[in-house]
Amino acid sequence: MIRRIALTIVFLFVGLVLTSSLGTGSSDAGTNVEQGNNPPQRIPEGDTPIKTVKPYISSQHKALPEVNEKPKSVSSQKTHETDKLFIQGKDAIDNGNLEEAIEIWEKAVKAYDFEKEPAKQMDVLSRLAVTYQHLGHYSKSLDKLKSALELSGNINDRNRLAVIYGGFGQYYYLTGELNKSKDYFVKGLLLAKETGGLELAADILNNYANFMAAQQHSVEAIDAYKECVNLAERVNRSDLSVRAKINMSRVYIDQNMLADAKLLLEDAFKKLSGLHDTYNKIYDFIAISRLMNRIYLKSPETDILNRAYNALQSAEAIAGKLTNRRASSYALGYLGALYEQGKRYDDALLLTNRAILAAQQANATESLYRWYWQQGRISRKRGNIDEAITNYRHALQSLRAIRLDVSAACSQRAQISFREAAGPVYFELADILLQRSASQRNTEQAKHDLFEARNTVEQLKGAELQDYFQDDCVVALKIKTKNLEQIIQQTAVVYFILLPNRIELLVTLPSGLKQFTVPISIEPLNSEVIAFRNSLERSEGNYLQNAQKLYEWLIRPLEKTLIAERIETLIFVPDGMLRTIPMGALHDGECFLISKYTVVTTPGITLMDPHPISRENSKLLLGGLSEAVQGFSALPNVTAELQNIQKLYGSVIYQDRDFINANIEKAMKGTPYNVIHIASHGQFDRDPQKTFLLTYNDKLSMNQLERLIAQGRFRDQAVELLTLSACQTAVGDDRAALGLAGIAIKAGARSALASLWSINDEATSQLMVEFYRHLQSTSNSKAKALQLAQQKMLSDERFHHPAYWAPFILIGNWL
Structure with missing residues (x-):
């Protein structure tokens, strides 16, 4: 899988808005939805909110040194031609064509090397490093930074060295080496200030503030953002000032300082509206919308929701003007999400369909999965279950194509797990399938739905292990595995699927796969599991009440079936908090489960070539x-x-x-x-x-x-x-x-x-x-x-x- 989508994927899962993007295209006109003065209405607490916006990857290109376009003499005509390449690359960046910019600048680097122009070569290398970071090509970014640093030894230019240090800081931040990241940010910032490079200092401050916010050092982050805003306004970098304010508002929202966040976003919206239409401007508006919506969900006020709506309208209009289909897919998709939130499902579906079409035209797999998921949710809410299932399947198909990038991006940048980021897609599909199966018991369709539901969650379990170990070992081992169902003799496999409002037990028995539903929601289950684990760890603890309650929920519904089929071995495939407790310690009021059955745990329904x-x-x-x-x-x-x-x-x-x-x-x-x-x-x-x-x-x-x-x-x-x-x-x-x-x-x-x-x-x-x-x-x-x-x-x-x-x-x- 090409790493070019890595940072966009982080944007999808945790709300990081990119300041550069990954493709171009045009917005499809699609079907008009009534807009203007009729924004979507609020939804009650509990419906799916738009996820948190996290700090930007900064638009570092503008703060980097400019290459002198004018030739020094008639004999430097080749250098002048290379300078044109540099400008072409900048134009490509402004239009969101990062791959095109890379291709142009790679030629410029070779040309400047041939022409013995080390300073200009350093400038292009620094820009290439930033661009590769935006695309998730971290090793290539590091190579460019090292090359630039090596050239700096021949040039006594502390401002250019500050640029390189800032690039290293961002590289190590993105790849999770936080101590190195902080050191380079600080070194770059000190050098930029010493040399009077206020614009560069402002840019590094924004990145450094992002770093501090990610580490939950809110006070330090806000101070850095404020200093960034001050410097950016002194050097007329309104775009960077707006970006820092958007990022700072996110920290305020995290601290529940909603009034301060709203003021910043209102100011950012006003100033952003007056800036030239660019690719980055689209994502700035999307960021404002998502943050405004976060405020609205915490403190519902119509004017805040209207602003969120208007920001997305602005983003979609600019994307259409710049004929960028990828950006259009995000703007249209998040507009659809607002209408879904407002329970205007027909309009939400039309907008989401347009987002899907735009994503398909742009080959934007990282956004396509999200809009299919959204379409599935909307179809379900409209009562069209078959259509919802089809859309969820499409979402998972798109997600599988980018799973490795999702996992890497989550761990490197967002510090969240793949399950936290993508798990809802898997579980929501399993939920629908299990409901349909329960309504059509003892039919071939019900049997098919049970297997598909279990296999859907099984896919997530495999991805979880790969995500945890950052290793494709699970996929590699599937070649060597056998399905448990092929070797069952007096054995039952108990597969737990924990849903928000119930527990589903899918039990594989010699007679086949059976479904048991327990009407216990996830919160009381987790509370009971934690209490049980705590009581078990204390040898003086009173564990019996917890052990018996969990037995009643998890084993009692199966008891008669297990006895009837003469089961001797229970293989548990636990999920969530159930992984933290020993199932053999559950108690039926007379004895422990281990007294009646041999008990085994497995992370999935496949094992490594099981034999005695x-x-x-x-x-x-x-x-x-x-x-x-x-x-x-x-x-x-x-x-x-x-x-x-x-x-x-x-x-x-x-x-x-x-x-x-x-x-x-x-x-x-x-x-x-x-x-x-x-x-x-x-x-x-x-x-x-x-x-x-x-x-x-x-x-x-x-x-x-x-x-x-x-x-x-x-x-x-x-x-x-x-x-x-x-x-x-x-x-x-x-x-x-x-x-x-x-x-x-x-x-x-x-x-x-x-x-x-x-x-x-x-x-x-x-x-x-x-x-x-x-x-x-x-x-x-x-x-x-x-x-x-x-x-x-x-x-x-x-x-x-x-x-x-x-x-x-x-x-x-x-x-």
Whole structure:
């Protein structure tokens, strides 16, 4: 997928309005909708709002040094021709044709290099770097900045050096290296002020303020925006002043300072209306509209909604004048969203159809998905369910084409997950399909709808794992997977779909797929799950009430069916907050679920080539820490844990000072280990960069773990089991639990045994040894071995409380 849409995608998902865009075209006339003095009406709280506008990528081109057009002499005619290329590139930027500008400026860079014009070459390189950033080509942007910096060593020009520093600051901001970003912004700003480059200083200040706002440093951001406005007005950069005011208003809205935000936006609207019509002006008006609408939804006033409406009308008119279909699609689409918000669905549908047509003409996939989604919502509200389903399918088809860019852009720029950004599209389609299925039970159409609903959510789960690990491992592994339904024997797969107003349980049984609906909304479910998890972690806690309530909601509706079909193994595919709790600890009032069933967790309905674990020639790699290192507490029972497992399997132990990355790597290269057992502190965080396993002198990231396992010369003989006996995920953090659920897939193991939270060291040691002892029996699957080990702990008065045995979950292949 071409990275050119990356920043536009961020705009779509989190409201970032670009100051440069990615294509041209003309607005289709379409069907007229009554407009003018008849704006859409407000909607009640709870309907889908237009999402938050976040700071711009600044229009840095205007602040960059100008290339002198006039030739120095008759002999510099070639340079004069190259200067014309420079101007052509600027014109392309003004019209939103970034790819065209790049093509022209790349020629100019080569020409200036041939003509020995390093200063002019630096200017074009700096502009190229900014343009590549707008298109999401970050590596190319970095290459241009490095080339410009190298040239600066031959030219004593501190103003040009400030430009380069500002470019580096923006590059590192976009790629998530925040410390470097701040350092370069500050260096560039100081240089710009020292050299009297007020326009450049204003531009860097706007970018720096965006950076501070993204880090939620609101006071510092507002101060920087105000300074930017002051400098921009001193040098007659009205466009930059307007942009900074729009960005500053967003911070005010986040702080609920609505009156201040409204004043800024009113002023920005007035000044923007008087500026020359440009491509950037379109997106400025769109930004004003979306922010005005945010204010309206918090404090409904007709004049605010009218201003939001008028701003989009202005944007659409300019897009038509500039014949830019991509920009037209945004203006028309967001107008449609306002009419949808006002419940004027016929008009909303007409505008959305025009937005779709404009996006198709511009090949604007990143906007096309959004307008199909909007059309689906509108069709549903108009009662046309079949049409709504068709539109949702189109939306997901468009979204799949840009999924990798969406994921990368969200993580790099917006600090949100793919699920938060795109999840509603998947769940809304699943919701409609499940409702239609429930209304047509026992029909072929109902069966088809159930499978499509589950597969729709399954697509999201795969994308979530890829997004979390920033790795395409899930897609790559699908080639090796088998569907669970093909291997079910006395096994049920319970697939949770959590919708705003209910829980849907899709249960795969030997007799087929069945639907169970529980009328519990997401809020009370999440509250109960968090309370249950909190009570479980405290060995003195009273967990029973929560355990029984969750059983009533999640298991009781299935109970008679499970008994009738003689189910022995439950494979749970949890979602959301359900990932953070052990299902085996649910209680029916008489006993725990683990007392009746073997329990397995999997992040999706496919597994890595499931087959029984081979007991012959099993080779275990044992590693861990008993000593306190790097600020983490000692685990004194690790020594006994590793030694007792060694007695069962004759394994090699790497403990304490020997448990270092180099030794693990060497061991994996030399021996075909099929079981890896790590008894050390581990942390799973919502940020995968903070997820690690502790070694003696380092921290082992998930990427490093994956590489270590892949080092083995015998990689075709997969690791059957990865055991992590002292992990911790945060209470209520379903994204961190997602990382734990995906660890087997990420590491290249068929299954993983891991803990949701750290527990009593002695209890862990005993449970682990008991598990491996039962695993030696060919009659026991991994799931059965864990069940027997947990039941043994349950029978011990010291460890009866589920805090001691429940956190251990088996993920993936249970056989």
